[in-house]
Amino acid sequence: MEFSKFINRYKTKLNQLFNEEDDIDEISLSRGLPHDIFQEVMECQPLSVFIPEEYGGRGGHTYEALSMLEASSYQSLPLSLMMGINGALFLQPVVNYGSEEVKQPIFDRFLKEKNMGGLMITEPDFGSDALRMETSFEKMTEENSNTYKIQGTKHWAGLTGAADFWLITARRKSGKGKLGRDIGFFIHDSKRGGIEVEEYYKNLGLYMLPYGRNKININVPEEYRLNPRSTGIKMMLDVLHRSRLQFPGMGNGFLKRMMVEGITHCKQRSVGGQSLFNYDQVKKRLNKLQSSFTICSAMCAFTSNNVPIHKDVSGMDIAANAIKTYTTDLMQQAAQSLLQLTGAKGYRLDHIAGRALIDSRPFQIFEGSNDILYQQISESVLKRMRRLKLKNLSNFLSDFTLTERASDYFSEMLDFKIDQKLAQDRLVELGRILSRVISLEFTLRLSDKGFNQKMIENTIQTLQAEVEQMVTSFISKNTPDVVEDYEESSSWLEFMTPKYAGS
Numbered sequence: 001m002e003f004s005k006f007i008n009r010y011k012t013k014l015n016q017l018f019n020e021e022d023d024i025d026e027i028s029l030s031r032g033l034p035h036d037i038f039q040e041v042m043e044c045q046p047l048s049v050f051i052p053e054e055y056g057g058r059g060g061h062t063y064e065a066l067s068m069l070e071a072s073s074y075q076s077l078p079l080s081l082m083m084g085i086n087g088a089l090f091l092q093p094v095v096n097y098g099s100e101e102v103k104q105p106i107f108d109r110f111l112k113e114k115n116m117g118g119l120m121i122t123e124p125d126f127g128s129d130a131l132r133m134e135t136s137f138e139k140m141t142e143e144n145s146n147t148y149k150i151q152g153t154k155h156w157a158g159l160t161g162a163a164d165f166w167l168i169t170a171r172r173k174s175g176k177g178k179l180g181r182d183i184g185f186f187i188h189d190s191k192r193g194g195i196e197v198e199e200y201y202k203n204l205g206l207y208m209l210p211y212g213r214n215k216i217n218i219n220v221p222e223e224y225r226l227n228p229r230s231t232g233i234k235m236m237l238d239v240l241h242r243s244r245l246q247f248p249g250m251g252n253g254f255l256k257r258m259m260v261e262g263i264t265h266c267k268q269r270s271v272g273g274q275s276l277f278n279y280d281q282v283k284k285r286l287n288k289l290q291s292s293f294t295i296c297s298a299m300c301a302f303t304s305n306n307v308p309i310h311k312d313v314s315g316m317d318i319a320a321n322a323i324k325t326y327t328t329d330l331m332q333q334a335a336q337s338l339l340q341l342t343g344a345k346g347y348r349l350d351h352i353a354g355r356a357l358i359d360s361r362p363f364q365i366f367e368g369s370n371d372i373l374y375q376q377i378s379e380s381v382l383k384r385m386r387r388l389k390l391k392n393l394s395n396f397l398s399d400f401t402l403t404e405r406a407s408d409y410f411s412e413m414l415d416f417k418i419d420q421k422l423a424q425d426r427l428v429e430l431g432r433i434l435s436r437v438i439s440l441e442f443t444l445r446l447s448d449k450g451f452n453q454k455m456i457e458n459t460i461q462t463l464q465a466e467v468e469q470m471v472t473s474f475i476s477k478n479t480p481d482v483v484e485d486y487e488e489s490s491s492w493l494e495f496m497t498p499k500y501a502g503s
Contacts (some may be wrong), residue, residue: 046072050091120169123154153214248303259293261352285340298443394416
């Protein structure tokens with residue numbers, strides 16, 4: 001089937017399911033995706049976009065994957081996340097690192113039996129510090145020398161208790177019980193048992209996806225271990241960076257929905273005797289929604305052009321982290337704006353504004369907290385500047401492949417020397433600035449392809465204003481300390497109550 005027919009069929013099916021046959025508001029308020037709706041969604045074989053043609057899929061083309069995620073998130077952000085977990089965190093790693101003897105059987109079950117897969121990395125005591133995970137693997141005894149024993153606890157894995165396959169990360173245990181530094185990835189078929197869901201979490205949003213804490217005690221045949229090209233850590237970086245680079249697929253459909261809902265509401269709503277659409281502050285918010293959609297569209301184009309399925313993206317940390325952080329910030333900002341525009345009726349979980357606010361918030365946390373990733377962007381740039389013996393930020397950006405054109409729009413603004421020993425909070429601020437400059441680069445490249453020029457021009461102005469504001473804060477910022485003895489003399493009431501002499 002031609003891709004245009006495939007994606008239109010999928011969009012039509014989602015619109016029919018979520019808007020015509022069922023009430024998306026009611027669906028979103030229940031835990032899990034109703035089985036009949038899941039079956040109909042999967043009849044369109046959306047996950048086939050992640051599977052190469054030789055295994056029966058559509059080919060693993062990046063632009064197809066992003067388009068499918070975009071179509072999903074326009075109707076339902078949790079549904080898009082479900083598809084993203086299956087594709088970026090299970091199917092694509094198996095495509096690139098799985099042994100040939102297990103690929104076809106696994107892909108057949110996804111294509112013919114509507115199976116799902118997920119990834120388990122995070123542990124209760126080691127969230128962002130994933131390399132210190134305590135889940136271990138070791139070879140079995142001589143009788144089962146081609147089998148690995150894996151034990152540990154994982155949590156916050158999307159599709160907990162629902163996935164048919166899992167990718168599970170672990171560290172090798174030595175004979176003395178010590179854990180190695182490198183990471184191993186293992187495919188586990190849930191039919192084999194060994195994973196006990198100890199608790200299902202009452203997640204604040206994303207009701208469609210179950211999360212929880214899992215006790216792992218499994219045996220995995222050797223052929224179900226992923227094969228890194230070098231180290232397991234580099235393989236994990238490739239998996240995570242590829243996933244972050246595809247966040248714009250989920251983000252763009254969501255942002256378009258926020259934009260459409262915002263414009264539609266404002267044109268229909270009358271306040272003070274005139275259309276809400278005519279107020280300057282409202283137009284400012286709507287312009288920001290359009291700029292967010294434009295930026296995310298540019299990111300989709302960048303990923304489609306630069307991230308084919310078999311490319312090792314473990315070294316694309318700056319692009320991946322900039323895309324993930326800014327996309328998810330834009331998503332949360334868009335939800336906040338839509339809620340502000342819709343007013344009180346939007347502050348309901350069964351209204352798209354309230355639901356969008358809650359569902360988009362964790363995107364700034366999972367797969368790398370944005371504060372940490374912004375810091376890592378800065379550290380990577382500073383490392384490159386040291387290597388080139390450059391101190392001026394503008395000089396570096398003018399010759400850096402991700403900012404060479406965009407730097408012209410900030411040449412004076414960013415014409416200052418960077419201290420290589422920035423405090424952590426300053427690194428986070430600098431990372432935010434860099435992500436916006438990189439995003440303008442993507443936007444300019446999208447402009448070359450003929451994207452709506454008025455939206456491009458507005459987006460350029462929006463990014464310039466945002467960077468200018470951030471730079472002002474970055475240059476002049478003083479870092480206050482936390483007052484530890486905050487209870488001392490901190491009650492306003494004691495200064496207002498009359499004091500009387502005597503007993």
